Amino acid sequence: xxxxxxxxxxxxxxxGEALVLNPIGKNNGRKLYIESxxxxxxxxxxxIVASILAEKGFETTQDFNNADVVFINTCSIRENAEQRVxxxxxxxxxxxxxxxxxxxxxxGCMAERLKSKFLEEEKLVDVxxxxxxxxxxxxxxxxxxxxxxxxxxxxxxxxxxxxxxPVRLNSNGxxxxxxxxxxxxxxxxxxxxxFTRGRERSRDAYSIVAExxxxxxxxxxxxxxxxxxxxxxxxxxxxxxxxxxxxxEMVALVNPELRVRFSTSHPKDITDEVLHTIARYDNICNxxxxxxxxxxxxxLELMNRTYDREWYMNRIDAxxxxxxxxxxxxDIITGFCTExxxxxxxxxxxxxxxxxxxxxxxxxxxxxxxxxxKRYADDIPDEVKRRRLKEVVAKQQAHSYIRLQQHIGKTEKxxxxxxxxxxxxDYCGRSDxxxxxxxxxxxxxxxxxxxxxxxxxxxxxxxxxxII
Numbered sequence: 001x002x003x004x005x006x007x008x009x010x011x012x013x014x015x016g017e018a019l020v021l022n023p024i025g026k027n028n029g030r031k032l033y034i035e036s037x038x039x040x041x042x043x044x045x046x047x048i049v050a051s052i053l054a055e056k057g058f059e060t061t062q063d064f065n066n067a068d069v070v071f072i073n074t075c076s077i078r079e080n081a082e083q084r085v086x087x088x089x090x091x092x093x094x095x096x097x098x099x100x101x102x103x104x105x106x107x108g109c110m111a112e113r114l115k116s117k118f119l120e121e122e123k124l125v126d127v128x129x130x131x132x133x134x135x136x137x138x139x140x141x142x143x144x145x146x147x148x149x150x151x152x153x154x155x156x157x158x159x160x161x162x163x164x165x166p167v168r169l170n171s172n173g174x175x176x177x178x179x180x181x182x183x184x185x186x187x188x189x190x191x192x193x194x195f196t197r198g199r200e201r202s203r204d205a206y207s208i209v210a211e212x213x214x215x216x217x218x219x220x221x222x223x224x225x226x227x228x229x230x231x232x233x234x235x236x237x238x239x240x241x242x243x244x245x246x247x248x249e250m251v252a253l254v255n256p257e258l259r260v261r262f263s264t265s266h267p268k269d270i271t272d273e274v275l276h277t278i279a280r281y282d283n284i285c286n287x288x289x290x291x292x293x294x295x296x297x298x299x300l301e302l303m304n305r306t307y308d309r310e311w312y313m314n315r316i317d318a319x320x321x322x323x324x325x326x327x328x329x330x331d332i333i334t335g336f337c338t339e340x341x342x343x344x345x346x347x348x349x350x351x352x353x354x355x356x357x358x359x360x361x362x363x364x365x366x367x368x369x370x371x372x373x374k375r376y377a378d379d380i381p382d383e384v385k386r387r388r389l390k391e392v393v394a395k396q397q398a399h400s401y402i403r404l405q406q407h408i409g410k411t412e413k414x415x416x417x418x419x420x421x422x423x424x425x426d427y428c429g430r431s432d433x434x435x436x437x438x439x440x441x442x443x444x445x446x447x448x449x450x451x452x453x454x455x456x457x458x459x460x461x462x463x464x465x466x467i468i
Contacts, residue, residue, distance in 0.1 A: 030058055032071070036108075038074065040226055041228070042073050044226055051164055052134055052135060053138070064092060064095055074111060104127070105127030106127070109197065125149075127140050130154065131198075133152035135161075155183075160179075160181070160202070161182075162204050174416075174418075178208060180225045181229075186266060189370060191367070203235065208250075212251050216254055221257060223259070224263060230264065257450075260281075264291065265290050266291075267291070268306045275318060278326075286323055286327060288323075289328075289330070290315065293305060293332060295350030304371065316328070325433070332359055336380070337364070337376035351392070355403060361396060362389070407463050408455050412455055413450055414439070416449055419441075436463065452468055454466055454467075
């Protein structure tokens with residue numbers, strides 16, 4: 001599938017990445033292997049899982065052949081993600097054949113959706129655990145050690161893991177994800193998230209600020225606030241109520257040297273108050289991910305997105321007016337149920353209206369149990385879906401290149417994240433607008449520091465320049 005990947009929140013290079021961690025408690029002599037697929041929420045959840053088990057003395061390994069416990073943290077958003085997990089489980093089977101005592105578990109959204117089917121269909125799976133049951137993992141592993149298979153996929157209306165300090169796994173020590181809420185109340189007809197992650201609940205605002213403060217004190221210089229719909233964040237105690245705009249400000253005030261990003265915004269909920277907060281603080285990045293999914297109002301209604309084309313355009317206009325030059329990315333689905341050629345053209349025209357900096361682009365993939373699967377026929381032929389996707393991808397590639405070209409000759413403030421993938425002679429880092437920038441190493445500066453980079457040219461996906 002063709003994709004443009006703008007940032008680490010959806011970084012395909014991290015799919016299946018093994019996580020490394022030393023035990024926090026007394027070493028129990030057992031090794032844990034955990035790898036994650038899907039969105040940043042899954043990677044954040046894997047850090048929570050690793051923290052819970054590290055307290056019980058588990059040490060992580062990057063080689064599943066050497067592990068006593070193997071977990072795969074899964075995604076159910078698209079069919080190909082589920083197939084990738086099933087294929088990976090087959091690879092684990094060989095290791096378990098050699099080590100019959102190995103515990104193999106499936107975590108996350110796919111675990112919750114398929115529940116006991118995993119135990120029936122995937123004979124090597126011992127543990128199935130949903131996103132709200134990670135605290136129960138030590139007990140579930142004990143059950144398997146006693147010769148039983150174990151399942152806990154109960155969803156919670158309260159669980160936020162606010163009191164668990166995630167151990168930053170495979171971290172560069174500069175960027176960190178911070179989960180601010182869990183679940184989703186938006187019943188988009190194509191999406192399984194409300195069924196796999198439950199209802200929305202927001203973390204204590206002060207626990208979020210404390211986590212971000214601790215990260216800054218440990219040398220981190222950028223946090224990404226995570227939620228299925230961050231704009232619906234709402235937390236209160238006896239004396240105050242905190243919405244997302246308030247929370248953004250609270251985190252921005254931790255320190256002006258701490259950059260703040262967030263994902264994902266929902267077009268129905270993003271307010272002018274949020275936009276003015278972004279504009280008011282230099283360390284809140286001028287980048288917003290605002291999924292459109294379709295540019296046609298009838299299709300949006302079928303998707304149960306609860307906004308129409310005109311509403312979305314109004315939000316784009318507000319972003320452009322309040323935060324001039326703000327980078328905007330989006331999600332697009334081609335070939336949704338009953339989508340006509342004219343409606344597809346409206347998606348292309350929306351792209352022309354916005355000129356997105358980046359996009360995540362997919363063909364529609366029917367997910368069992370969703371409203372769309374129950375009500376609508378998946379009636380667009382695959383060859384039509386592919387052709388429409390190809391047109392969307394081509395247009396986005398052209399727009400992305402145009403947007404990058406607009407940076408040439410300008411100076412960008414870049415947070416150095418490390419060495420370029422292609423050369424140790426170059427640093428790389430992202431600009432305020434989330435563009436990747438590559439520039440020659442200057443020994444006066446090191447990862448974790450901000451530098452001003454004069455952009456001199458660009459590739460189709462990267463800015464190239466030099467420190468000034």
